[in-house]
Amino acid sequence: MNELDKQISMLDSINKRLVKDSKILKLICDTSNSAFLYYNFEEDSVQTIANWDYFFDFKITEHKDFYKFYDCVEEKYTSPLRETLYIEKRGLKSSTIDVKMKGSRMWLEVESDIIYDDDMHPVEKIIRFKDVTKFNSQNDELTYMAYYDLLTGLYNRNYFVRLLGEFVNRAKENDKKVAVMFLDLDDFRKMNDSLGIIVGDEIVQIFGQFLSELACENVIVSHFSSDLYCIGIYDPCGDFSVDAICRKIFKRSEKPYKLSSGRNLTLTVSIGVAEYPEASTTALELINCAEIVMIGAKTNGKGRVQYFDGSILEEFLKNSKIDNKLKEVDFSQNFVMYFQPQFHTTDKMLRGVEALIRWKDESGKMIRPDVFIPIAEKNGTIVPIGTWIMEESIRIYAGWKQKYHYPMLLSLNVSAIQYKQPDFIDNLINILDKYGVSPCEIELEITESILIDDFKEIIEKLAVLRNKGIKISLDDFGTGYSSLSYLKGLPIDTLKIDKTFIDTVITDENTRIITESIIYMVKRLGLETIAEGVETQEQFDFLNAIDCDNIQGYYLGKPMPPEGIEELIEKVHG
Ligand code: C2E
Ligand code: CA
Ligand code: CA
Numbered sequence: 115m116n117e118l119d120k121q122i123s124m125l126d127s128i129n130k131r132l133v134k135d136s137k138i139l140k141l142i143c144d145t146s147n148s149a150f151l152y153y154n155f156e157e158d159s160v161q162t163i164a165n166w167d168y169f170f171d172f173k174i175t176e177h178k179d180f181y182k183f184y185d186c187v188e189e190k191y192t193s194p195l196r197e198t199l200y201i202e203k204r205g206l207k208s209s210t211i212d213v214k215m216k217g218s219r220m221w222l223e224v225e226s227d228i229i230y231d232d233d234m235h236p237v238e239k240i241i242r243f244k245d246v247t248k249f250n251s252q253n254d255e256l257t258y259m260a261y262y263d264l265l266t267g268l269y270n271r272n273y274f275v276r277l278l279g280e281f282v283n284r285a286k287e288n289d290k291k292v293a294v295m296f297l298d299l300d301d302f303r304k305m306n307d308s309l310g311i312i313v314g315d316e317i318v319q320i321f322g323q324f325l326s327e328l329a330c331e332n333v334i335v336s337h338f339s340s341d342l343y344c345i346g347i348y349d350p351c352g353d354f355s356v357d358a359i360c361r362k363i364f365k366r367s368e369k370p371y372k373l374s375s376g377r378n379l380t381l382t383v384s385i386g387v388a389e390y391p392e393a394s395t396t397a398l399e400l401i402n403c404a405e406i407v408m409i410g411a412k413t414n415g416k417g418r419v420q421y422f423d424g425s426i427l428e429e430f431l432k433n434s435k436i437d438n439k440l441k442e443v444d445f446s447q448n449f450v451m452y453f454q455p456q457f458h459t460t461d462k463m464l465r466g467v468e469a470l471i472r473w474k475d476e477s478g479k480m481i482r483p484d485v486f487i488p489i490a491e492k493n494g495t496i497v498p499i500g501t502w503i504m505e506e507s508i509r510i511y512a513g514w515k516q517k518y519h520y521p522m523l524l525s526l527n528v529s530a531i532q533y534k535q536p537d538f539i540d541n542l543i544n545i546l547d548k549y550g551v552s553p554c555e556i557e558l559e560i561t562e563s564i565l566i567d568d569f570k571e572i573i574e575k576l577a578v579l580r581n582k583g584i585k586i587s588l589d590d591f592g593t594g595y596s597s598l599s600y601l602k603g604l605p606i607d608t609l610k611i612d613k614t615f616i617d618t619v620i621t622d623e624n625t626r627i628i629t630e631s632i633i634y635m636v637k638r639l640g641l642e643t644i645a646e647g648v649e650t651q652e653q654f655d656f657l658n659a660i661d662c663d664n665i666q667g668y669y670l671g672k673p674m675p676p677e678g679i680e681e682l683i684e685k686v687h688g
Contacts, residue, residue, distance in 0.1 A: 266322030274336030466523030613647025
């Protein structure tokens, strides 16, 4: 072969390779669900690539056509979009924003990347447009769910507590009153059992619809759960006094409600009322007081209203068996700590354990933590119990550490009341010192209820804990007023997606999409994710597929005594 033939053959093979590469590149672009815009600064040339027509009904052939973008996105996004398109002016390398398209519900992610020469002059720029509608519109839906109850369309509990807190603050400033009315439908359980839960749901909706008509600027209405509703009134007087609203409710109870089946049903309701400032000075306590006197109204004969007075509260607490038992319980005799393992999703290695308390009373009866912890929170015993839980869990954890040297986290549930104690952090640090455990090995699980009162102070405290290396995890995400946008400002490391999502993630398409978008977004915020209550392989596989970082649930491990965790460490990690 002469020299020329050699060169021709070489060029031919290079050419083939280039054709192949460009085919692959085109395939990648076409299937990427994106459009690209390439701009060469030196040649001042512009080229559009991939699915351009899917996104835009105009062409871009030169740099000055860029203005056409501003006509197609909603006005408030034009300024950030401009910055992303002309990013070289800021000397930045890359930038990403989401913009909403005009006239359609499409959301675009616009990402711009620049290549500079050695003298830092921009040479080439690539702008990618990606359809992220799926994730952003789910965020809208999520925000709705965060504030409203899906069944009735009324405010949900957590958001109501927040609004009520605002009423109380306003009343403090203006020397006004706030009334809280706690409502419970009479005989609802009986109706539910005899007519079925679908009719039960309809009853809850119909009554919610009636209550929603009472709402106005100074009256907020919420559906808490099942057949429980709560109304908050700022500066109750005239048509909006408690008496006037009670009269409307009782008057309505005289007439039957019509169900979709044609059946007529009469509903009566028991109401408990507590007022700021007499009953309490915080939103949560006002609700508690109103609930307690509502129970009094029921026992005194249903279909009536009961106003709060101090003796009712005392009576209630005195009569509450658990409440009394809690005050006498011998911690080390009757409480034990169980631990539930948490696993990394990808390799099923142990990430850590969550400490969960168990109470066996003298008669050997188990009392569930979700029953007695709320009572302990009400009567204040949660503070010493919480300290005991911290010490006992950390003591056991330190034993494992010494024996196995296996790196894992200890997650502790911290209740709002406990967290608010001024010596909470010092206490925790002292216990850690005592057992030689580093703050980096501890994760505190908090719920959004912590954030309701005095937000600023709570956040500062979280920051102090994190500075010491302690991780913060937001528990039960999705059950409260949690919106993704408010997560952005929270000093937290981990997010636990509540079991209620996982329960229906396989059977309900909506939940599936929402869970996927939560994980997608939360990871973008740089947080770690844990799914709670994972019970089946199907749920596990789905969560693995959508990149949820960690898994906790009966599928991989129930809460167990410390020996169970030891066995687990030995089995999995020698
Ligand atoms: P939580 O913090 O959300 O704890 C998770 C609960 O879900 C635990 O119930 C656990 O046993 C249960 N669980 C975990 N995986 C599964 C699953 O796959 N299926 C089902 N059906 N359930 C699962 P537990 O231990 O009864 O605790 C209930 C609640 O009591 C906790 O909810 C927490 O709010 C409170 N609690 C428990 N221990 C403590 C504690 O030490 N301190 C404080 N402050 N609260 C605690
Ligand atoms: Ca927890
Ligand atoms: Ca939880």
